Amino acid sequence: MKTCKWTSKVERLLDGESQEQEAVQAHLAVCTLCASHQRTLLQVRAALGAEPEVPVLSDNQFPAFMEGIQAEVSRSRQRPGGMWALMSLSAAALVIAIATFSIFTGPGPVKANEVESVSTQLNDATVHWDNSDDGVTTIWISIAEDDV
Amino acid sequence: MFRSLSVALMLVLAFPWSVAYGEARSELKLWVVEARSVEREATRFDIGLDAIHRVLSGLPHNDYRNVSTETHAFNDQEVTRIKLTSDYTLEMNTPVAGEDGRFRVRLRILTQSKEPPRKEIEALSTELLLRPDKQVLVRGLKLKDEGELVLVLALSVSDDAS
Numbered sequence: 219m220k221t222c223k224w225t226s227k228v229e230r231l232l233d234g235e236s237q238e239q240e241a242v243q244a245h246l247a248v249c250t251l252c253a254s255h256q257r258t259l260l261q262v263r264a265a266l267g268a269e270p271e272v273p274v275l276s277d278n279q280f281p282a283f284m285e286g287i288q289a290e291v292s293r294s295r296q297r298p299g300g301m302w303a304l305m306s307l308s309a310a311a312l313v314i315a316i317a318t319f320s321i322f323t324g325p326g327p328v329k330a331n332e333v334e335s336v337s338t339q340l341n342d343a344t345v346h347w348d349n350s351d352d353g354v355t356t357i358w359i360s361i362a363e364d365d366v
Numbered sequence: 367m368f369r370s371l372s373v374a375l376m377l378v379l380a381f382p383w384s385v386a387y388g389e390a391r392s393e394l395k396l397w398v399v400e401a402r403s404v405e406r407e408a409t410r411f412d413i414g415l416d417a418i419h420r421v422l423s424g425l426p427h428n429d430y431r432n433v434s435t436e437t438h439a440f441n442d443q444e445v446t447r448i449k450l451t452s453d454y455t456l457e458m459n460t461p462v463a464g465e466d467g468r469f470r471v472r473l474r475i476l477t478q479s480k481e482p483p484r485k486e487i488e489a490l491s492t493e494l495l496l497r498p499d500k501q502v503l504v505r506g507l508k509l510k511d512e513g514e515l516v517l518v519l520a521l522s523v524s525d526d527a528s
Contacts, residue, residue, distance in 0.1 A: 359506030
């Protein structure tokens with residue numbers, strides 16, 4: 219790669235630090251290497267200059283910056299937002315729907331009588347039971363003739 | 367806040383339910399009948415047995431005497447004893463409401479044992495799930511002379527909250 223000894227002088231010229239501006243300008247007019255180097259440097263600077271400027275926080279701005287963050291955080295906590303609020307509302311709606319359904323439909327169809335257990339201490343006696351079609355439950359104690 | 371609201375809603379909505387079941391009061395209607403077979407064509411029912419004609423009609427007798435008819439209101443945690451005849455006593459606990467609308471009842475019919483030493487024994491011990499206004503017929507308790515003692519029970523429910 220070809221280089222020119224004036225390269226560093228061209229860079230100082232671009233930085234505004236050159237002590238010999240006229241001589242460097244004259245050299246650029248005749249040296250294609252330095253002229254090319256100057257163009258490259260100018261293109262790089264132009265590209266860097268297009269980037270947004272990063273804000274810099276000074277020390278006296280920092281407390282206000284932190285207060286702003288805290289205020290926003292506390293406001294977010296107070297305000298039910300997003301998925302949790304939606305889930306809470308959905309759960310409450312579900313509870314209301316189930317309870318309303320239960321209240322208006324009642325405890326369900328009432329069944330017939332049911333005999334869970336029967337027994338007797340009478341000698342030679344047995345107990346039977348049945349339900350008739352019209353819902354009457356009959357419990358029948360069969361006792362031997364001479365038992366009572 | 368929303369979680370608290372949900373819990374409160376559940377409590378509020380569950381409250382009428384507990385009242386409906388917790389405050390239900392039950393009454394027992396009891397007919398005590400002596401049933402016999404006599405030499406007569408027509409079947410005879412005593413006055414006061416109109417409500418149970420249909421139930422008694424299925425029995426193989428033609429004479430039905432109304433020994434007693436009574437309505438008993440239960441109090442909490444009570445065991446009720448009702449003297450049916452000189453030989454039989456009915457013992458019944460306070461019906462307990464179940465979730466399906468029926469009432470759990472323990473019922474005993476007590477009598478004296480025939481063999482000495484005479485002591486109180488259970489002619490019948492049963493545990494029932496009773497649907498209100500559906501009748502239960504207990505039969506087969508021998509009378510001293512002839513025939514049988516018949517009981518007809520029906521539970522009715524009233525809501526104290528109303």
